[in-house]
Amino acid sequence: MPLDPVAVYKIRDASLDREDVHLSLNDGTIAFTRAVNGRITGALFTGEGEILVVPPDFTERHSLSLFAGTAVLSERITLAYLRFADDSIIADLNPHLRPPEEADGFIERNNALASQLAEADCLRTLIGITYAPKASPKAYAGEFLYGRFNGEKLGGFEVSYDPLVSEQISARQVAFSVRGRHYDLWMSFPMRSLRKDPDSNARSPHKVVEITDYRIRMDVTPPRDLAGSATLTLKTLQTGPRAVLFELSRYLKLAGVELESAGREPVKLD
Structure with missing residues (x-):
C-alpha cells in the first residue's frame, strides 16, 4: 500500500489510546496511505514518539522482561508504521497535523518501506474495511490498530490491538534462528475493558x-x-x-x- 503524496503532514503532540495501548507522536512527519474505496488504512511516521503498554499481571510482566529486559513496555521510537480500518484514528490525529516542509522527499525516502510493511496486514485490513455499518452504538465495526515500531533500545518490534482475537493486546518481535524466521511473543492478554467486566466470561467479545x-x-x-x-x-x-x-x-x-x-x-x- 503506497503512501499518498498529497497526505503528508508535520505532526506534533498527538496521541492514540486504544485500551492498554498508548502511542504518542511527539514531533515528526507522518504520511497516510492511499485511500481504499475512500478509506485510509495506514500511516507511516518518523520522528520522536513513545509507545507504552503496561502488562496487567505478573505472568505477562515476567514474559516481557525475558525478551525486552523490562516489566513495562515504555520505549522511545523513531519510526511507526500503523494499520487500521476505522475513521477514529484519523479523527484523533487531525487536530495535530500541519503542512509539511518537504513532502516529496519524505515520500521518496519511505514509500518502498511502507509498501513492504503493508503486505503482512492486508487480510486483516480487508476484514476491517468490509465490515457492515454498526447495527447499534455498542456493536463492533471492524476497528483494530497494528503498529510496527523502531525503538531506540529494542530495535524493531510490533504491538497490536485487535478485538477479534482471544487476547486482544499483544507485543512481539521478529527473530531468526537456524530454522528460519519466527516471532518471539513478548506478551499477550485480554484488553482492559474486558478484564474490568465481571459479567464477561468470553475472552473474545467480538467472535463473529x-x-x-x-x-x-x-x-x-x-x-x-x-x-x-x-x-x-x-x-x-x-x-x-x-x-x-x-x-x-x-x-x-x-x-x-x-x-x-x-x-x-x-x-x-x-
Whole structure:
C-alpha cells in the first residue's frame, strides 16, 4: 500500500489510546496511505514518539522482561508504521497535523518501506474495511490498530490491538534462528475493558463465527506426502462481518475451496 503524496503532514503532540495501548507522536512527519474505496488504512511516521503498554499481571510482566529486559513496555521510537480500518484514528490525529516542509522527499525516502510493511496486514485490513455499518452504538465495526515500531533500545518490534482475537493486546518481535524466521511473543492478554467486566466470561467479545462441526479426510503416502480435505460448518454469531480469515500452514498447498449453501451446488472459489 503506497503512501499518498498529497497526505503528508508535520505532526506534533498527538496521541492514540486504544485500551492498554498508548502511542504518542511527539514531533515528526507522518504520511497516510492511499485511500481504499475512500478509506485510509495506514500511516507511516518518523520522528520522536513513545509507545507504552503496561502488562496487567505478573505472568505477562515476567514474559516481557525475558525478551525486552523490562516489566513495562515504555520505549522511545523513531519510526511507526500503523494499520487500521476505522475513521477514529484519523479523527484523533487531525487536530495535530500541519503542512509539511518537504513532502516529496519524505515520500521518496519511505514509500518502498511502507509498501513492504503493508503486505503482512492486508487480510486483516480487508476484514476491517468490509465490515457492515454498526447495527447499534455498542456493536463492533471492524476497528483494530497494528503498529510496527523502531525503538531506540529494542530495535524493531510490533504491538497490536485487535478485538477479534482471544487476547486482544499483544507485543512481539521478529527473530531468526537456524530454522528460519519466527516471532518471539513478548506478551499477550485480554484488553482492559474486558478484564474490568465481571459479567464477561468470553475472552473474545467480538467472535463473529463458530465452527459447529468439521470432518477431515486424509490420504497418506509414506514417507512424507499427504492429501486431504476438510469440511466445516460455520455459524454466524453476529451481523456485520463479510470476510473470515483462515490461517493455514505455509507447508500446505491449497488446491481449492468450495462454498455450499443450503439447497445449492458447491461453488468453486479457487
